[in-house]
Every structure is written in structure tokens, then in C-alpha cells.
Amino acid sequence: METPTVDISQSEWEVMRIIWTLGPLKSSTLAAILTDKMGWKVATTKTFLGRLVKKGALVPEKQGREFLYHATVGEQASMDAAVTELFSHLCQMKIGKTLDHLITHVTLSKHDINDLQQTLTAKLPDAPAKVSCNCLPERCKEEVHEG
Amino acid sequence: METPTVDISQSEWEVMRIIWTLGPLKSSTLAAILTDKMGWKVATTKTFLGRLVKKGALVPEKQGREFLYHATVGEQASMDAAVTELFSHLCQMKIGKTLDHLITHVTLSKHDINDLQQTLTAKLPDAPAKVSCNCLPERCKEEVHEG
């Protein structure tokens, strides 16, 4: 079976990021960091921890009186899934421009850029001359104009 | 002022796509298309139309007994905003890989690819050798390891 990616909400991402970055943590550590970074009350962090455990994105490991929270889903896999999911709702025709906008505004290392260049180069030969719009169901690909 | 982008939910995107693609439409046309594409009941489409009007993403123009629903926000601008928003929750360090995954799995025209190549090439000179993780608040950039 594939990596079981879980639906993670915006705020829950913030919790996951810390754990992905630092490894398994106690709730008190998490809470401290997230109060600092997000301004959350301790109770808020606790709520998200509970929900993430219920969703299966985190697993608690008893350690003395507290728990260490371990991520069960991979960061890269989760990111890939979230991004793919979002793009699936967007018009295919506009994806090129959207990626262009994104790449323009995001921070990339020289290495990243080289990798992307290569991926693009590899993709070029099989690329179509034009991408068609996939916003309409098959039946409706003809003109419909009103107004 | 900038283009006023609106928060559009997953399902609402599907409504907007049709209007962005075909231009202003009557609710009956929309409902037919979305029943076809998404399997929605007419009432469901109506609900989303109402919400999108309330959110200001659509504006109804009376036309006889019905309304034509016009998009007030641009498709590209909305896509750019949605994608940027998502990426803002992701670890900077992993964005390169995420883009790579995305580019690998998405359909791009030769033209798109060329544009992206150019954007990347232009970005290369000023690109850092390494991107640092931005998942922790400033204070916490040192080691924290437990477990």
C-alpha cells in the first residue's frame, strides 16, 4: 500500500511542520514553540494534537508521564499530496502560468533550480503543443454562450 | 487596490471554473453542467451560487426572470492566490522537491515549459546555495531533541 496521507488542515500543518523538523516531541515543547510562532494558547495546541492523533497523522508514545508525538506520515509525501490535490481543482490550461507565478515568488536554491530545469528538459519532448481546458464535462466541450 | 481575491472552497472552485471558462451563465445551465460533471443535485449548485454571491466572487445580473452570474475575480489571480497560500504553509526547504513532483505529474505545453525554463534561468544568478528551513520561530532555530 502507498504512504497513507491524511487530510491535514492549515493549522494542523503548523503542528506537523515542527515535528517533521525536530522529530518526536512532547506536547509541552510543541505548545511552547507554537505559542511563540503562532500565538496559540496551550489548549489550542493540545486540541490539534488530539485531532492529529485521531486522524492518524501522529502517534503518541508514552514516555514517563508524558507522550512523545511521532509523525506517521512523511513530510514530502504529505506536501506532494496536498499540492496535487489543490492543482486538481484548477484549470489545466492555466497551470503553466500558475507554476510560473509560483516559481517567481518562491525561494529556490541553485540546486533546486537545476533539478527543475532538468525535469523540464526531460518533459519537453513529449509535451503537447497546447494544453486543453478540462473545466467542462466531456459532453459540454462545445460552445455554450448566453448573456 | 489589488484584485480582490476571495476564499473559494474546493467545491466552489468547480462552479467558478465553469463560469471562467464559458462566461456569465444562468443557474440552470450551471446546474446542468455540474450535475453532469460532479453529480450534484440542482439544489447543491444553487447553494454554492448563493454562497459565491455572498462572498463576492460572483455577481448576479438580472436577465428576464433569471440571473446571469458573472465572475468578479480573475481566474489566474485566484489560482495564484490559492497556490501561494498553500505553499506558505509548507517548509521552504522542501519546496523545490515539491515543485519537481508537481511538474513531473502535471500536463504542460512546450510553450509552458519554455516559459518556465526562462523563469528559472533568470532566477538562477540570485539563488542561494541552500534554502533554510522556516518551520520554527526564530528563537527555536537551535537544536531541540527529545526522545
Next chain:
DNA sequence: AGTTATAATTTACAACTGTAAACGATGGTT
């Protein structure tokens, strides 16, 4: 003018989210 089809608006309702307080259990302290 009365009836009917249909368009728009209201209401419904459960699940998910953001945000957090309240409560109960438990290990550490006096």
C-alpha cells in the same frame, strides 16, 4: 385572473476548523 413551472432564497444538518476553557488523572513535592 388562476395555475403552473421554475428561479431564487431559506432552512437543515452533519462534519470539519479554529480557538480555547474546564475537568479529571497522575506523578512529583512537602
Next chain:
DNA sequence: AACCATCGTTTACAGTTGTAAATTATAACT
């Protein structure tokens, strides 16, 4: 043994989302 600081769990509560039925308004038809 009694108390206190915490940790985890429950409860709270409003707003959003997905999904749709019910109701109301209204144009068109008879």
C-alpha cells in the same frame, strides 16, 4: 498523606463546507 503542577481528555462554540430539501416569489401559460 495531602497538595499542586501538569498532561491528556472532554466539552464548547461559532464559522465554513458539503449536500440538499423546503419555501417563496414570479414569470409564463391557459
